[in-house]
Amino acid sequence: MEVTTAEEKKVLPPPTVTSLSPKAHPATVSSMLHRHEHFLHSNLSLNASCSSDASSDSFNSRPPTGRFTRSYSVGSRKKQSVSKLRSVASDSGLDSTPTGFQQKKRCAWVTPSTEPCYAAFHDEEWGVPVHDDMKLFELLVLSSALSELTWPAILSRRHIFRDVFANFDPVAVSKLNEKKLMAPGNTATSLLSELKLRAIIENAHHILKVIDEFGSFDKYIWSFVNQKPLVSRFRYPHQVPVKTPKADIISKDLVRRGFRGVGPTVIYSFMQAAGITNDHLTSCFRFQECTTAEDGKEENGVKDRPKDKKTDGVIEPELSVAIDELSFSSE
Numbered sequence: 599m600e601v602t603t604a605e606e607k608k609v610l611p612p613p614t615v616t617s618l619s620p621k622a623h624p625a626t627v628s629s630m631l632h633r634h635e636h637f638l639h640s641n642l643s644l645n646a647s648c649s650s651d652a653s654s655d656s657f658n659s660r661p662p663t664g665r666f667t668r669s670y671s672v673g674s675r676k677k678q679s680v681s682k683l684r685s686v687a688s689d690s691g692l693d694s695t696p697t698g699f700q701q702k703k704r705c706a707w708v709t710p711s712t713e714p715c716y717a718a719f720h721d722e723e724w725g726v727p728v729h730d731d732m733k734l735f736e737l738l739v740l741s742s743a744l745s746e747l748t749w750p751a752i753l754s755r756r757h758i759f760r761d762v763f764a765n766f767d768p769v770a771v772s773k774l775n776e777k778k779l780m781a782p783g784n785t786a787t788s789l790l791s792e793l794k795l796r797a798i799i800e801n802a803h804h805i806l807k808v809i810d811e812f813g814s815f816d817k818y819i820w821s822f823v824n825q826k827p828l829v830s831r832f833r834y835p836h837q838v839p840v841k842t843p844k845a846d847i848i849s850k851d852l853v854r855r856g857f858r859g860v861g862p863t864v865i866y867s868f869m870q871a872a873g874i875t876n877d878h879l880t881s882c883f884r885f886q887e888c889t890t891a892e893d894g895k896e897e898n899g900v901k902d903r904p905k906d907k908k909t910d911g912v913i914e915p916e917l918s919v920a921i922d923e924l925s926f927s928s929e
Contacts, residue, residue, distance in 0.1 A: 702883045706835045715753040725888035727827050727873035731815045734872055735805055736766035739798055741868035742859040746790055755789060762786045763798065768809070771802035797858040804856045820874065822848050828875040829889055838877050841866045 708720050728734055740752050740759065752759075762785055764770035779786045779795055786795055805815050812818040822844065832838050845866035852860045869875045878885040 703881055704884070705879045705882045713750040713754070715756075716750045719749065719753050721884065724871055725873050725876050725878050725884060726891050727888075729816045729820070731768065731805070731809065732766050734815055734819060735768055735771075735802070736760075736763075737871045738801070738860075738868050739763065739766065741871060742797065742801075742864050743790055743794065744864065744867055745859070746794060758785060758789060762789065768802045768805045768815075771799060772806060774799055794859060801857050801859070804852075808855065819848070819872075822851075823874055827873055827888075828869075830875060830877050831880055832877060833880055835879070838879075839866070842875075844875075845869060 704717075704720065708717055712720075728737065736759075740756070743752050760766065762779075763774075776796060776799060778784070779799070780792050781787075789795075790798075808815050808818045812821075828844070830838070841862035846862040848869075849860055849862045849865045852865070866875075870877050873888060873891065876885065876888045878888055
């Protein structure tokens with residue numbers, strides 16, 4: 599009897615309504631209804647669970663079908679991708695602002711947070727060979743101010759420096775009255791200490807002596823590097839020194855001539871700013887531009903002085919003076 603029941607169970611067709619016998623119908627229908635109810639209950643629970651999880655993960659706009667969509671659209675996904683790209687660019691030392699900044703690779707110390715005046719100084723002046731006496735005197739003064747101020751602070755007040763020191767004309771500065779210059783409330787006292795202000799006036803006198811001896815301060819200062827810029831070819835920021843043996847030699851000679859506030863560190867900063875040495879990293883876009891600037895090319899609207907004519911390694915005095923006068927009057 600048990601065997602027969604087992605065999606009957608084996609040959610029974612799938613439990614469909616049409617194939618059920620009258621005795622099995624009520625039990626089968628009840629079982630199907632129960633399973634269907636359980637399925638619906640599970641589905642609703644799943645939807646509720648998804649809804650809860652999605653809320654915690656910032657999903658929304660779920661239609662009543664139980665399906666859900668992410669809160670951000672294709673456009674917002676693109677926006678997030680752009681944000682990630684900007685973040686990566688910032689980490690690598692590139693700047694997304696101002697426009698076009700990230701298109702050029704600069705020295706590592708020029709970052710997106712660098713003040714615009716300092717970034718412009720790096721892009722337009724720093725490392726460009728300078729041969730005008732007034733400009734050289736200006737850069738020497740600004741470099742000496744680094745003992746009290748930073749480059750961004752100095753450059754932001756550059757127009758005040760020029761007003762106070764007569765555009766750095768050594769003759770005019772040498773005639774400034776120290777008492778008036780350092781009187782309480784005078785603009786000059788807001789720039790530097792009295793010690794520095796006195797040094798600037800004193801250095802102007804010594805520059806005039808150098809000009810009398812060498813014909814120009816340009817000839818004197820560039821003679822230490824044989825009238826040709828030093829090219830460092832540094833690849834990494836840590837390779838750039840704060841002073842060099844050459845800066846020490848120039849510093850000692852200036853001190854011997856009576857100059858003040860011209861230590862080796864100050865002089866090396868001056869050499870970098872005046873293009874006597876090219877310390878742009880080789881990966882910086884300004885490296886090659888400053889390297890070729892001495893060849894008579896125009897750099898940022900400023901044309902360099904033509905090369906002096908030489909005879910057996912000696913500069914012809916008359917031609918040199920004429921060139922200097924032309925260069926001085928063109929500024």
